[in-house]
Amino acid sequence: MGRTNLRGALSVAAALSLASPRALAFCQTTTCDASGSQVGCAVDADGCSTKGQPLYWAEGCLSFGVQEGGSPRRDITWQKADSIITTAFQQWVSADCGSGAHPSFKMWDLDQAYGPMICDEVQFNQNAPNANIWMFRDATWPYDSANATLALTTVTFEVSSGRILDADVEINSFAVDITTNDPSQGPVGADLQSIVTHESGHFLGLAHSRVADATMNASYSPGDISFRTLSADDVEGICTIYPPDRTVAACSQPEPVHGFSRYCASASDSSSDGSATQGTKGCAVASMERSGGSGALATLAATLGLVVLRRRRATR
């Protein structure tokens, strides 16, 4: 069954099950969805975390930027990517929460004010400017299992409150045939607009949904463009996390945590815990490659350390 037909069938099913206490099944990401945070965590029958602090953006003004390089490998310019990502966010911003109301946040495309993002790294700087950046990975996929991953969203949050501090999205244009055309224009591979609409949901704090026709459903098949538009489950999710009557400061000029910069924090600014210790607010910090550590010495140290670990364990 195609997704369009499936949507129709599910709409009927949903109408017939209005009396159900839980007809929808969206999940909000919580602090329990982070690796290693299993203490006191639990999931319900839909796989949603039921413990931990729900993740959300506290501000009513959110921002994003698109890395300037776009994807030459997939013939996607920065302008095209920026347009598609803006359209994807617009889906969420304009969701109908009832009575003509919309979720209580707005999205700002900082590229339009400051120019495209220069930084092409996933970063969260605890003491230096930041940016929520969308970037393509043309040259390599920096993680394993490249053939199994379309895109990766990294959401950084404050553990005590669940407040989202930063979100960066990497799109696997290296290994994945990403396309931007409509089906009427030619073959569709992994549809960029579908991918970024889904990843935008993660950016905003939604986890995967078990509802089959939801944009936040885990399963995506190349050629499918139905993720471009939201389902009732997606709308319910975004309106629940950001209810229209939520009290937020008036939306004027958005600013990421610790200010905004189009540039990566430099290696010299980085402290041992991965955060930049200083930086200039604005667009003044030059991009630098981070050092990768001392290879041979680290290899030797690692081997020795793990041998010690094993011996300790063996004698317990």
Next chain:
Amino acid sequence: MLSRRSLLQGGIALAVGVAVTRRAEASVMRALTLSDLVNMSQYAFVGTPADAFSQWDTIGKQRRIVTYTLVDVHSSIDGRPTPTASVMLRTLGGISGNIGQVVPGEAMLRTGETAAMFVTTLSKDLYGVTGMSQGHYPLSTDGSRRLHAITNGLEMQAGPDAAVHRLDGRTVSEVEGLVFQELSRGTH
């Protein structure tokens, strides 16, 4: 005497240098079939995460929080015994101090939760879960030792041949049979 956690942290701190020098591998895009999963993995086993620790690391050029999990291996699924009785796995995301990172789709290894795992080598003595959540199947706790697929990733374009579909609900012994079938085809 050092605590187990101290030992784990010490080993992890020293392992970081290896991790950052690794190059990523890649091939084509598609959901992992069982054949993919078996052939991309160095080992497949049933194990239980015994301890875990998260910290900031550099993966590629990306400075991010990752979690190192020490897994006690109980039995092999594919007949290839791991070189040691316990192995270290690295997954993306985790919590360091009051800062946390979530990477939707990554395998969620929970301490004490026994699971079937397919792992690939990241560097010497360090492994990753093959295909993120596609390589991690917690076992049911009712004694039947059935695998439970957690299909929580956009990357999972799950058709009928997908590993998550072929393994979900199977017992460990049934999975061993399926894996041996794949290995006997001589593609590994």
